[in-house]
Amino acid sequence: MNGNIEVRGLSRTFHTTIRRPGFAGALRSLVNPERVAEHAVCDVTFSVAPGELLALLGPNGAGKSTTIKMLTGILTPTEGEARVAGVVPYEERERNARNIGTVFGQRTQLWWDLPVRESFAILRDIYEVPRAEHAARLREFDDLLDLSSFWDTRVRHLSLGQRVRSDLAAALLHDPPVVFLDEPTIGMDVVVKEQVREFLRHQVEERGRTVLLTTHDMTEVERLAERVVLINHGRLVLDGTLDEIRREFGSTWQVRVTLADPHTEVGPLPGIALLRRDGPQAVFGPDGPDAPTVHQALKQVIERYEVTDLALDEADLEDVMRAAYVHAETVAEGA
């Protein structure tokens, strides 16, 4: 599978007409419409390697869905270009459709009045998937998503969790190398969320699929993504691994250990300061811009000292992302 995603200088502007209030206003809008431009996505460049899961993050209205719509071929960019598995999505929508699977958590792509399994059969015929392959893939998805308990039910009668699990299976039945997921676990309970995440991990790690995921759920990001791209007001403000972003915006971790021998001499380690020492207890924290991540620091500390107990405090990802947005806003204001 060659499922890379390349986005270069991608922009999308929407022109909308302002509706003035009241009857007189409506009349004026009709005669003399006032048009405004909404720059939903501005000059965005990033890429996703084959077999990588990238989280596309940003506040409400940042431009995430608009970006995904351009990559799925639903929208044409105003400027710039995109390639998904080598295909320009908005120029060759049908070819692109064969290479991608799409799940929008907020709406279904299944046939509302048909039992789920019949929707799967229709998709098999549309994508010309050989029957044996289709059956094998359904078995695999059933094992991971427990679909058979409800796949004879009409889609309209499914719970949200059942519906999204069905949507996920439907999106992958034709074995696409690239998958777009727009808030796939929104509104789900924790058990189903975890089942869906496990399924996605399996699809990335075992099947080598490339996944572009949008979510507001930072637990999801921590569980699934190694790299994130952050957009704000349509512009890309950050592209990096979670480790890099934590290092830059979340340097507030502490590693607390209890030493096996309370008389052990303890000192700083590379990039790690000794913050406190109290008998057998020692507390370490980041030292300078090249400080390691909390996980690397933990490794260094337990490799150097013999400890009987340890605890980690780290800035949670919500805080880290908030700091990254604040930084982006400050840079934008200064520009």
Ligand SMILES: Nc1ncnc2c1ncn2[C@@H]1O[C@H](COP(=O)(O)OP(=O)(O)OP(=O)(O)O)[C@@H](O)[C@H]1O
């Ligand atoms: N068809 C459209 N016509 C006009 N404006 C649009 C259209 N679609 C999106 N927009 C605007 O573009 C901006 C980006 O919207 P988009 O849906 O891409 O954001 P998002 O990051 O996906 O937000 P959310 O997290 O709330 O889903 C918003 O200001 C939105 O109002």
